[in-house]
Amino acid sequence: MATLEDIAREVGVSASTVSRAMSRPDSVAAVTRARILKVAGRLGYQPNLLARNLRQGSSKTIGLILSEIQNSFNATVAKGVQDVAYQHGYSLILCNTDEDEAKEALSLEVLLAQQVEGLIVIPTHHTQRHLERVRRVPLVEVDRLSGQRGVQAVLADNVGGAQAAIRHLLDLGHTRIGALISRPGVTTATERLSGYQRALETAGIALRPQWVRMGNTLTEPGQVQGQQAALELLKLAHTGELTALFCSNNNMTYRALEGVQELGLRLPHDLSLVGFDDEPGFRFTAPPLTVVEQPGYALGQAAAEHLFNQLERQQPAPGGVTRFETRLIVRGSSGPVPGPG
Amino acid sequence: MATLEDIAREVGVSASTVSRAMSRPDSVAAVTRARILKVAGRLGYQPNLLARNLRQGSSKTIGLILSEIQNSFNATVAKGVQDVAYQHGYSLILCNTDEDEAKEALSLEVLLAQQVEGLIVIPTHHTQRHLERVRRVPLVEVDRLSGQRGVQAVLADNVGGAQAAIRHLLDLGHTRIGALISRPGVTTATERLSGYQRALETAGIALRPQWVRMGNTLTEPGQVQGQQAALELLKLAHTGELTALFCSNNNMTYRALEGVQELGLRLPHDLSLVGFDDEPGFRFTAPPLTVVEQPGYALGQAAAEHLFNQLERQQPAPGGVTRFETRLIVRGSSGPVPGPG
DNA sequence: TTGAAAGCGCTAACAC
DNA sequence: GTGTTAGCGCTTTCAA
Numbered sequence: 118m119a120t121l122e123d124i125a126r127e128v129g130v131s132a133s134t135v136s137r138a139m140s141r142p143d144s145v146a147a148v149t150r151a152r153i154l155k156v157a158g159r160l161g162y163q164p165n166l167l168a169r170n171l172r173q174g175s176s177k178t179i180g181l182i183l184s185e186i187q188n189s190f191n192a193t194v195a196k197g198v199q200d201v202a203y204q205h206g207y208s209l210i211l212c213n214t215d216e217d218e219a220k221e222a223l224s225l226e227v228l229l230a231q232q233v234e235g236l237i238v239i240p241t242h243h244t245q246r247h248l249e250r251v252r253r254v255p256l257v258e259v260d261r262l263s264g265q266r267g268v269q270a271v272l273a274d275n276v277g278g279a280q281a282a283i284r285h286l287l288d289l290g291h292t293r294i295g296a297l298i299s300r301p302g303v304t305t306a307t308e309r310l311s312g313y314q315r316a317l318e319t320a321g322i323a324l325r326p327q328w329v330r331m332g333n334t335l336t337e338p339g340q341v342q343g344q345q346a347a348l349e350l351l352k353l354a355h356t357g358e359l360t361a362l363f364c365s366n367n368n369m370t371y372r373a374l375e376g377v378q379e380l381g382l383r384l385p386h387d388l389s390l391v392g393f394d395d396e397p398g399f400r401f402t403a404p405p406l407t408v409v410e411q412p413g414y415a416l417g418q419a420a421a422e423h424l425f426n427q428l429e430r431q432q433p434a435p436g437g438v439t440r441f442e443t444r445l446i447v448r449g450s451s452g453p454v455p456g457p458g
Numbered sequence: 459m460a461t462l463e464d465i466a467r468e469v470g471v472s473a474s475t476v477s478r479a480m481s482r483p484d485s486v487a488a489v490t491r492a493r494i495l496k497v498a499g500r501l502g503y504q505p506n507l508l509a510r511n512l513r514q515g516s517s518k519t520i521g522l523i524l525s526e527i528q529n530s531f532n533a534t535v536a537k538g539v540q541d542v543a544y545q546h547g548y549s550l551i552l553c554n555t556d557e558d559e560a561k562e563a564l565s566l567e568v569l570l571a572q573q574v575e576g577l578i579v580i581p582t583h584h585t586q587r588h589l590e591r592v593r594r595v596p597l598v599e600v601d602r603l604s605g606q607r608g609v610q611a612v613l614a615d616n617v618g619g620a621q622a623a624i625r626h627l628l629d630l631g632h633t634r635i636g637a638l639i640s641r642p643g644v645t646t647a648t649e650r651l652s653g654y655q656r657a658l659e660t661a662g663i664a665l666r667p668q669w670v671r672m673g674n675t676l677t678e679p680g681q682v683q684g685q686q687a688a689l690e691l692l693k694l695a696h697t698g699e700l701t702a703l704f705c706s707n708n709n710m711t712y713r714a715l716e717g718v719q720e721l722g723l724r725l726p727h728d729l730s731l732v733g734f735d736d737e738p739g740f741r742f743t744a745p746p747l748t749v750v751e752q753p754g755y756a757l758g759q760a761a762a763e764h765l766f767n768q769l770e771r772q773q774p775a776p777g778g779v780t781r782f783e784t785r786l787i788v789r790g791s792s793g794p795v796p797g798p799g
Numbered sequence: 800t801t802g803a804a805a806g807c808g809c810t811a812a813c814a815c
Numbered sequence: 816g817t818g819t820t821a822g823c824g825c826t827t828t829c830a831a
Contacts, residue, residue: 168824398739
């Protein structure tokens with residue numbers, strides 16, 4: 118790997134001149150610069166960012182910590198973040214933690230050691246604890262809240278989205294509506310649950326605890342738990358105790374879909390199903406799913422933009438939550454309550 | 459940010475001692491070490507990897523370049539890569555290029571400048587050109603082939619997978635089978651196309667060029683093209699000229715699904731559909747889709763393992779292609795040829 | 800317009 | 816066991 122020194126030696130100037138020729142071209146004589154650039158080209162010179170950043174005390178790098186890279190919502194957020202990072206000339210180091218405590222702690226450590234200038238995190242319920250013991254770098258939370266005080270966060274309007282979903286079901290005549298909620302202790306879950314509750318209360322419908330079940334978020338190992346919760350609720354649909362079901366995220370919706378298939382329920386006749394968070398496949402299920410769509414890409418973008426604002430301002434961020442609207446997409450999985458009999 | 463020097467000063471030893479206390483504990487007196495660790499803890503010391511890596515001439519970082527982070531297959535590959543990287547104590551910088559030439563060139567430049575020790579790439583048709591002009595670092599290609607000679611690659615058995623899909627359709631009695639192929643010039647597409655052709659030839663069925671259409675890979679901007687190709691083929695199904703359709707990747711399958719919906723075709727009665735690459739949602743379409751599943755996670759893992767082998771060997775890799783088997787999952791979208799009338 | 804020198808934080812010889 | 820020294824590749828005063 119060619120260095121500045123290599124070029125300098127060959128051209129017969131000092132390393133500083135070569136450096137300047139690169140960074141501030143008009144501070145170097147045109148002829149000198151031309152020769153430098155030519156040699157640099159021939160040698161295939163690439164600056165060593167490790168050295169530059171060490172010297173400048175800045176890494177031009179930000180980190181993104183996600184719990185589930187395979188979740189398409191997370192991937193969409195990541196894309197939003199990355200596009201903005203690139204626009205600002207920053208690279209992005211992306212870490213995937215699988216909701217695993219140790220992996221999250223390690224990711225955080227590595228990112229800080231890599232001298233990232235800022236961090237964007239989709240928090241898990243471990244995050245707050247980890248964050249506390251850590252050097253403070255500018256931080257923005259997306260999608261969920263860690264509980265840490267005074268941080269900036271970019272979230273979907275989860276309460277409103279869930280309310281819209283439930284109101285839609287109420288409008289169709291449903292009053293016996295179940296809720297399949299993902300991992301307890303994660304703010305998206307609790308907020309969506311509270312949207313569900315609030316919508317029912319507003320409609321004057323009593324809440325039945327047995328109509329709400331907690332699953333979990335992760336696709337792979339914990340499937341069982343979520344699957345279990347889904348089945349319990351769907352059995353209530355089978356007996357007619359429930360006529361509609363609200364799922365609090367895409368994984369829960371998949372769990373419900375599995376159960377629907379297993380029990381042979383027909384949507385929306387036997388059950389109206391509304392999910393939170395759209396997925397590419399949800400347009401093609403039978404029938405297509407009614408969902409609350411959240412703007413993942415915009416969330417990612419906004420989070421990154423907030424982070425860069427913090428970086429530019431050089432001062433601690435004011436802290437505060439930005440909410441993005443969700444959108445109810447009515448497709449075929451929700452329909453009127455079937456008449457008696 | 460506390461440095462070794464800070465700790466050294468406070469403890470009353472030299473920076474080297476502190477460094478040693480961290481890296482080779484038993485080369486330092488137990489008492490000294492204890493004091494050092496205590497102070498380090500209190501100061502919240504985190505090593506500066508920029509400095510360490512600059513000094514050691516190694517970044518303990520590898521790069522992964524993908525074209526489409528939102529494609530769940532790519533995400534799965536990424537997860538495989540990352541898990542292995544972490545096992546080896548390496549961090550992963552992940553770049554997403556959207557199949558865009560400029561973004562790919564930039565990503566490559568940034569990764570090299572960051573001194574990544576190796577690169578894993580899902581190549582696009584720009585990749586080879588970019589690779590040529592670039593400092594050689596150990597490289598492994600996954601999923602597709604750039605065309606660069608002598609590199610290691612980890613791929614699915616695309617020909618075999620496509621053949622299995624087509625044979626399955628032939629077994630069901632289909633002879634009029636269309637193929638919706640993604641972006642031309644990408645090896646996955648050409649290999650799967652050739653699997654399709656080979657299977658038909660073997661069965662003694664003449665190839666009809668009008669039964670093959672090229673779409674494109676990317677989900678967003680180019681949808682139109684893929685959608686167009688899908689519609690043209692599906693119209694042939696409508697008229698009965700085609701009784702089955704093979705889609706060469708998950709995006710093409712989505713395009714076909716859209717067309718099926720738009721034209722009101724019923725699967726598998728009006729058309730048998732087989733896709734290459736499974737997606738979570740494909741189990742819940744109506745009917746569930748028959749697909750060729752490829753082991754994305756294993757591909758990612760293997761690619762990373764090959765890369766680390768190269769890194770450990772210190773010598774240029776032998777170059778060569780590792781193929782992973784695919785698996786045909788028969789679900790409901792493929793069925794016997796409908797009888798005449 | 801250019802060069803010399805210092806230093807970012809760390810590690811690795813080499814002394815003692 | 817521990818300190819001293821040098822240097823990774825770069826940028827940035829400060830002089831000339």
